[in-house]
Amino acid sequence: MRISKLFTKTIKEEPKDEISVNAKLLIKGGFIQKEFAGVYDYLPLGLRVLRKIENIIREEMNSIGGQEVLMTSLQDPFVWQKTNRWSDKVVDNWFKTKLVNGKEVGIANTHEEPITAMLVNFVKSYKDLPIYVYQFQTKFRNELRAKSGILRVREFLMKDLYSFNRTEEDFKKFYELCAKSYMRIFKKVGIGDKTFRTIASGGSFTQGFTDEFQTISPSGEDIIYIDREKKIAINKEVFTDENLKKFGLNKAKLEEAKSIEVGNIFPLGFKYSEKIGLKIKDKDGKEKPVFMGSYGIGVGRLMGTVVEVSHDKDGIIWPETIAPYMVYLFQVENNKELKKITEKIYNDLEKKNIEVLYDDREDKTPGNKFTDCDLIGIPYRIVVSEKTVKNNTVEIKKRNEKKVNFIKINKIISYFK
Amino acid sequence: MRISKLFTKTIKEEPKDEISVNAKLLIKGGFIQKEFAGVYDYLPLGLRVLRKIENIIREEMNSIGGQEVLMTSLQDPFVWQKTNRWSDKVVDNWFKTKLVNGKEVGIANTHEEPITAMLVNFVKSYKDLPIYVYQFQTKFRNELRAKSGILRVREFLMKDLYSFNRTEEDFKKFYELCAKSYMRIFKKVGIGDKTFRTIASGGSFTQGFTDEFQTISPSGEDIIYIDREKKIAINKEVFTDENLKKFGLNKAKLEEAKSIEVGNIFPLGFKYSEKIGLKIKDKDGKEKPVFMGSYGIGVGRLMGTVVEVSHDKDGIIWPETIAPYMVYLFQVENNKELKKITEKIYNDLEKKNIEVLYDDREDKTPGNKFTDCDLIGIPYRIVVSEKTVKNNTVEIKKRNEKKVNFIKINKIISYFK
Numbered sequence: 001m002r003i004s005k006l007f008t009k010t011i012k013e014e015p016k017d018e019i020s021v022n023a024k025l026l027i028k029g030g031f032i033q034k035e036f037a038g039v040y041d042y043l044p045l046g047l048r049v050l051r052k053i054e055n056i057i058r059e060e061m062n063s064i065g066g067q068e069v070l071m072t073s074l075q076d077p078f079v080w081q082k083t084n085r086w087s088d089k090v091v092d093n094w095f096k097t098k099l100v101n102g103k104e105v106g107i108a109n110t111h112e113e114p115i116t117a118m119l120v121n122f123v124k125s126y127k128d129l130p131i132y133v134y135q136f137q138t139k140f141r142n143e144l145r146a147k148s149g150i151l152r153v154r155e156f157l158m159k160d161l162y163s164f165n166r167t168e169e170d171f172k173k174f175y176e177l178c179a180k181s182y183m184r185i186f187k188k189v190g191i192g193d194k195t196f197r198t199i200a201s202g203g204s205f206t207q208g209f210t211d212e213f214q215t216i217s218p219s220g221e222d223i224i225y226i227d228r229e230k231k232i233a234i235n236k237e238v239f240t241d242e243n244l245k246k247f248g249l250n251k252a253k254l255e256e257a258k259s260i261e262v263g264n265i266f267p268l269g270f271k272y273s274e275k276i277g278l279k280i281k282d283k284d285g286k287e288k289p290v291f292m293g294s295y296g297i298g299v300g301r302l303m304g305t306v307v308e309v310s311h312d313k314d315g316i317i318w319p320e321t322i323a324p325y326m327v328y329l330f331q332v333e334n335n336k337e338l339k340k341i342t343e344k345i346y347n348d349l350e351k352k353n354i355e356v357l358y359d360d361r362e363d364k365t366p367g368n369k370f371t372d373c374d375l376i377g378i379p380y381r382i383v384v385s386e387k388t389v390k391n392n393t394v395e396i397k398k399r400n401e402k403k404v405n406f407i408k409i410n411k412i413i414s415y416f417k
Numbered sequence: 418m419r420i421s422k423l424f425t426k427t428i429k430e431e432p433k434d435e436i437s438v439n440a441k442l443l444i445k446g447g448f449i450q451k452e453f454a455g456v457y458d459y460l461p462l463g464l465r466v467l468r469k470i471e472n473i474i475r476e477e478m479n480s481i482g483g484q485e486v487l488m489t490s491l492q493d494p495f496v497w498q499k500t501n502r503w504s505d506k507v508v509d510n511w512f513k514t515k516l517v518n519g520k521e522v523g524i525a526n527t528h529e530e531p532i533t534a535m536l537v538n539f540v541k542s543y544k545d546l547p548i549y550v551y552q553f554q555t556k557f558r559n560e561l562r563a564k565s566g567i568l569r570v571r572e573f574l575m576k577d578l579y580s581f582n583r584t585e586e587d588f589k590k591f592y593e594l595c596a597k598s599y600m601r602i603f604k605k606v607g608i609g610d611k612t613f614r615t616i617a618s619g620g621s622f623t624q625g626f627t628d629e630f631q632t633i634s635p636s637g638e639d640i641i642y643i644d645r646e647k648k649i650a651i652n653k654e655v656f657t658d659e660n661l662k663k664f665g666l667n668k669a670k671l672e673e674a675k676s677i678e679v680g681n682i683f684p685l686g687f688k689y690s691e692k693i694g695l696k697i698k699d700k701d702g703k704e705k706p707v708f709m710g711s712y713g714i715g716v717g718r719l720m721g722t723v724v725e726v727s728h729d730k731d732g733i734i735w736p737e738t739i740a741p742y743m744v745y746l747f748q749v750e751n752n753k754e755l756k757k758i759t760e761k762i763y764n765d766l767e768k769k770n771i772e773v774l775y776d777d778r779e780d781k782t783p784g785n786k787f788t789d790c791d792l793i794g795i796p797y798r799i800v801v802s803e804k805t806v807k808n809n810t811v812e813i814k815k816r817n818e819k820k821v822n823f824i825k826i827n828k829i830i831s832y833f834k
Contacts (some may be wrong), residue, residue: 005486007548008541033535037491042487067424070459072452074572097512100561117514118450131424144517155491
């Protein structure tokens, strides 16, 4: 992509109405734009990152047997009344609206109910199980206070998976499989070493415990206690001596940290299947409800978390796996010969499907370009200058390293392949 | 994909509450499911088709210079008040809702206003133009009567592109470029020969004419008059002697047909840019508003239209470009030797990225499988039977042809490559 064609521009001024690092950097870099509190548009650079994260999650969900669907946002109250989750007194973040005929409908904040109801049409026998259904779908949550940039918003893309098993035993196997898949996802997007599976309260979903995935960050809303040896943590909300004992954790060894919840997995048991009537005829010929679980990752929140944990004073430092482009390319001196060389490098890289953000702007100084490159946070910077091309080399620098290297022009492709 | 793993099942009974062909076939085949009138979920098979259509459109929009974004559904009334499109008396299909603090917000039915307002932040000079911004985004429209299956719904995925040009002349060039791109899209999804660029009323957008793209179908809501030689049509709503003369159409040569609107392109002129304040400093140093256009394709509606024009009494006939899978594979007799051969064909095809829906169900008769194959509408059917494997061949049949062919098993891959 030629930056001269990209309609967004980096912004020098700090956005006045943002406190969080992720919102400040993402807005300054031209990744997102605020419509109003907690409601952000994704601009071309931001959408590229979002889609890359989405694809990493999709591959993982497919690899553990997930089948992708797309449920609707508009929701008939009917099925939510069955589970007692329609009332604003029970679920306090509904957005509701009305059809022309006056009928009230909901705008979905989650999808346990409609997915369970959908499966009633397809599931009859134990032979139909297991089923794992997931989607990337926009959720709407009427948050009292949207905050922390794209970490807590009113409208966001979420990956939600729902598991349907014959027995609790089958469920537990899948639950562990999904937990491992989640850890692979967090590793792939570059926050693996800072993210811990965390024992947490079941909240409204279950009376037992649930698992959260928490990423250490000073901007997090949660407090967790980490056992680095065991690679697990426990949320402050369930941090009691009794629970520490239960999970074999030694208080003296635990390290306190602020953290961002990047994922959660819930045992749902029979709660939804019983109320909605999702039953199977089991091996013994008897009707039984289906054992369920739900598994969420906010795609935008994950993107925001990466920015929170991977940036410096100059800007974002995108991991290669989710960077909007792999290479930021520009020439120092504005002359035709150098332009010819730079254009050739651009075209060669593009031909090999190495994604390049080519800063071809002629009204910007090299200083502007160095600044934008660091702000946008592209993993590799390639600078073409008169001095280096004399030796048939260009300068190459990684965003997350200080050291500048030189590379023969005809070795650039093999460097990336 | 093994059908034994697919959670959806085909449904024998006609859905009682559906009149349209597309809804009947898509529901019976397990592509979609109705939540309530005008609100449909996409199940795994349906989502695959939807995504393939989306990708065809995306490639085309990128090829004409489109930059992809993702705007929000939640909308602050502010910018819509500027253009006088907030009031329900002006725009009668808004869904509106309220934040916790009582503030009323909209759920977007289109995005002229927010995209124009967004560009105010980035566009200063004529040098910043042209800009073409598009998205695939879920629109919500509070239709009085949802009807015709997925052709007219209350929630749907739409590709909407907005063009921003310095002059009307530049705009017109892009407008024609986009019109050609649209015709390529309709050709690629298999309805090119039935789709006509159609002169239509500007509606609320412009006092002049606009262009619609209409696909001939008995289930269409529109009536158009086609000039097959000129490959254009005129909508009944502007079918006057004066207009026929204006566009050089000869009444005697025109053919009347019912049709479905599958796309539209609108000149918007300065209407939005003036009211929202999207101005450029032009070459002459003067401030001028930007000349705009908008260009829509409903992705789900396009899918429904393909079903309307491409089906027979047995089911859907998907064009290869958007079929959920390329091959429907099954064995006739239930024995191990045949299973081994069938599994090998399945694995070989999958390895070569030829998408196969493998009907490995052992509790279904060959008759059931022939029926499901036709209903789901996969382009190629491969049947493995004892009789044919004796000659190292299998039966291969195209969904849109009557003739059954035989092919050597070791030639299957090269047949598809």
